[in-house]
Amino acid sequence: MFDKSKVDYSLYLVTDSTMLPPGTTLVSQVHAALQNGVTLVQLREKETDTKVFVQQALQVQKLCREFNVPLIINDRVDVALAIEADGVHVGQGDMPIPMVRQLLGPDKIIGWSVGYEHEVQQLADMGPQAVDYVGLGMVFPTNTKKNPKKTPMGPRGVSKLLDALQNTKATWCRTVAIGGLHPNNIPRVLYQMCSEDGKRSVDGISVVSDIMASPQAGEATRRLRNLIDAECYSFVDGVGTNVEACTSTVDEACIESTKLNSPLIHHITNKVHQNFGANVALALGSSPIMSEVEPEFVELSQVPHATLLLNTGSVAPLETLSSAVRAYNTAQRPIVLDPVGFSATSTRLELNSYLLAQGQFACIKGNAGEILSLADMNLGKMRGVDSGDAGSDISIIVAATRLVAFRYRCVAVCTGKIDVVANGLNLGKFKLSNGCAMVPSQLPAYKVECGDIAVMEKITASGCSLGTTIACLVGGITDQQNVFSAVLTAVRLYKSAGYAAASACEGSGSFQVKLIDALDSLLTKNQPSLWKATVSSI
Numbered sequence: 318m319f320d321k322s323k324v325d326y327s328l329y330l331v332t333d334s335t336m337l338p339p340g341t342t343l344v345s346q347v348h349a350a351l352q353n354g355v356t357l358v359q360l361r362e363k364e365t366d367t368k369v370f371v372q373q374a375l376q377v378q379k380l381c382r383e384f385n386v387p388l389i390i391n392d393r394v395d396v397a398l399a400i401e402a403d404g405v406h407v408g409q410g411d412m413p414i415p416m417v418r419q420l421l422g423p424d425k426i427i428g429w430s431v432g433y434e435h436e437v438q439q440l441a442d443m444g445p446q447a448v449d450y451v452g453l454g455m456v457f458p459t460n461t462k463k464n465p466k467k468t469p470m471g472p473r474g475v476s477k478l479l480d481a482l483q484n485t486k487a488t489w490c491r492t493v494a495i496g497g498l499h500p501n502n503i504p505r506v507l508y509q510m511c512s513e514d515g516k517r518s519v520d521g522i523s524v525v526s527d528i529m530a531s532p533q534a535g536e537a538t539r540r541l542r543n544l545i546d547a548e549c550y551s552f553v554d555g556v557g558t559n560v561e562a563c564t565s566t567v568d569e570a571c572i573e574s575t576k577l578n579s580p581l582i583h584h585i586t587n588k589v590h591q592n593f594g595a596n597v598a599l600a601l602g603s604s605p606i607m608s609e610v611e612p613e614f615v616e617l618s619q620v621p622h623a624t625l626l627l628n629t630g631s632v633a634p635l636e637t638l639s640s641a642v643r644a645y646n647t648a649q650r651p652i653v654l655d656p657v658g659f660s661a662t663s664t665r666l667e668l669n670s671y672l673l674a675q676g677q678f679a680c681i682k683g684n685a686g687e688i689l690s691l692a693d694m695n696l697g698k699m700r701g702v703d704s705g706d707a708g709s710d711i712s713i714i715v716a717a718t719r720l721v722a723f724r725y726r727c728v729a730v731c732t733g734k735i736d737v738v739a740n741g742l743n744l745g746k747f748k749l750s751n752g753c754a755m756v757p758s759q760l761p762a763y764k765v766e767c768g769d770i771a772v773m774e775k776i777t778a779s780g781c782s783l784g785t786t787i788a789c790l791v792g793g794i795t796d797q798q799n800v801f802s803a804v805l806t807a808v809r810l811y812k813s814a815g816y817a818a819a820s821a822c823e824g825s826g827s828f829q830v831k832l833i834d835a836l837d838s839l840l841t842k843n844q845p846s847l848w849k850a851t852v853s854s855i
C-alpha cells in the first residue's frame with residue numbers, strides 16, 4: 318500500500334483507447350508514458366465493455382506497479398475494488414463521494430471533476446476524509462470529452478477555483494488542470510494559474526490526447542515533463558524584472574531604443590482610432606500597420622521589434638483577434654491590450670474574457686471602468702469612481718490595477734486624471750503547488766500625474782492612442798531592457814504631451830494636432846527630466 322499523501326500529481330495521464338494511432342496499443346502508450354515521466358495514470362475508457370475494461374485495468378495496473386505509479390480507475394468503482402486499484406476518479410454525475418469513500422476505505426485516492434465554485438463548497442463541506450484531489454476543467458476546448466456540459470474556463474477560471482479552495486479552507490485537496498492542455502499553452506497556464514493569496518497553484522497537469530493520440534507517446538511525454546519542470550514562462554522571463562531601475566535615465570534609454578529601432582506597431586483597433594493611432598505612431602518614430610488580414614499575422618509578428626496593439630473596440634471577429642494573440646505569443650513579441658468597454662455590454666465582457674484566456678499580454682491598459690471590471694470590483698459599488706474625484710478613490714484604483722497586473726501577469730495601466738501603473742511581470746518563476754509567493758498588494762505600482770488635462774477626455778481616441786504610445790516604447794526596447802520601464806515611460810511621455818497640447822490648443826480640434834506635435838518634439842528632444850508629468854511610487 319502506498320502513502321496517498323505522497324502522490325505526485327505533476328504529470329497525470331488519463332487514457333483513451335479510441336484515439337490510439339495505428340501500430341500502438343493502450344499498453345504501449347501507457348508504457349512509453351511511464352518511461353518518460355508520467356507520475357499518475359487514470360484508466361478512462363468510456364466505450365469499453367466491462368470484461369475488456371477489467372483486462373485493460375489488470376494490464377495497466379501491472380505496468381504502473383513496475384514504475385511505482387498509482388493507478389486510478391475512472392467512474393467504475395466496482396472495477397477499482399475488484400482489482401484493488403489505488404483509487405477512483407468520479408464526475409459530478411457519478412456515484413456520490415461519501416458512498417465512494419465508504420466503499421473504498423480511507424487509504425484509497427478519490428478524485429472529483431470540478432468546474433464551478435459551488436462544487437468546491439460541497440467538497441469543503443464533505444471535509445478532508447472525502448475528496449483527495451480535483452480535476453479543474455476544462456481549461457480550453459477539447460474534443461476528447463464527448464458532449465461536454467461545461468464551457469472552457471481559461472487560466473482565470475482555474476485561478477478562481479484555486480481561490481475557492483483557499484477561501485473554503487480545503488487546503489488538503491490537491492488539484493490538476495485538465496482540458497485542451499498541450500505544449501503550446503502549458504507554460505502559460507502554469508504561469509497564470511495562481512490563487513490571489515499567492516499561496517496555491519495547481520499540483521499538476523492532466524492530459525489525454527497529447528499523449529494517447531501521439532505516434533511518439535514517449536517523446537510527447539518527455540516534452541510535457543520538461544515544460545512542467547522548467548519553472549518559467551519564457552516570454553516574460555528576463556523582461557520587466559528590474560523594477561527598481563525606473564528612474565529618468567531609464568526613460569531616456571527607452572526613448573532612444575524606440576527612435577533607433579522604429580518598431581512595427583500592428584494595430585487591430587476600431588475605425589475611429591486607426592487614423593489617429595497611425596499618426597501617433599509616426600510621430601513616435603515607429604511604423605504603424607493596420608491589418609486584420611489573418612494570413613499575414615505570422616509574417617508581421619516576425620518583423621524585428623513587431624508589436625501588437627489589440628483594441629477590442631475593433632469589429633474583427635473573435636477568432637481573428639485570437640489568431641493575432643497566438644501569432645505574437647509564438648513570436649515572443651509583446652501585445653498591448655486595450656479592453657475597450659470591457660464590461661459595458663455582456664458581449665464585450667464575453668469577448669474580452671475569452672481573449673484574455675488566449676494568451677499572455679505584456680500590458681493591459683484601460684480606464685477606471687474597464688480596470689475595475691477586470692478586477693471584479695464592479696462600478697456599481699464604487700460610486701462615481703470612474704469620473705469622480707480620483708484623489709479620494711485612488712486607493713481603490715491602485716488596488717484594482719495591482720489585481721489586474723497580478724491576475725494576468727502583465728503591466729496594468731489605469732488611465733485617469735492620475736494614471737496608475739502596476740507591475741505584474743516580475744513574478745518570474747512559477748512553482749507547482751505553492752503559488753507565486755507574491756500577493757497583489759505587494760506589486761510595485763506608480764502614479765503618473767501632472768495636474769488636470771480636462772480637454773483630454775474630449776478628443777476621440779485619446780485613451781486609445783496611449784495604447785499606441787505604450788506599444789511604441791515596449792516594441793522599441795531591446796531584450797536587456799525592461800517592459801515595465803517602457804510602459805511607465807510611455808505613460809509619462811503621453812501625459813506630458815497631453816499637458817503641453819492642452820496648454821497650446823484653442824479647442825479639441827487643435828488639441829489633436831498639438832498632441833501629435835508634442836509627442837514628436839518630446840521624443841525627438843528626449844529630455845525626460847523636462848517632462849511635465851511626474852512619477853511617484855505608491
Ligand SMILES: Cc1nc(C(=O)O)sc1CCOP(=O)(O)O
Nearest residue numbers: 454455459461496497524525526
Ligand atoms: C477527461 C476530461 N475531463 C475534462 C473536464 O473538463 O473535466 S476535459 C477532459 C478531456 C481532456 O482531454 P485532452 O487532454 O485531450 O484535451
Ligand SMILES: C=C1C=NC(C(F)(F)F)=NC1=N
Nearest residue numbers: 406428430451452493495523
Ligand atoms: C473528467 C475528468 C476530469 N478530471 C480528471 C483528472 F484530471 F484526472 F482529475 N479526470 C477526469 N476523468
Ligand SMILES: [Mg+2]
Nearest residue numbers: 657683684780
Ligand atoms: Mg480605453
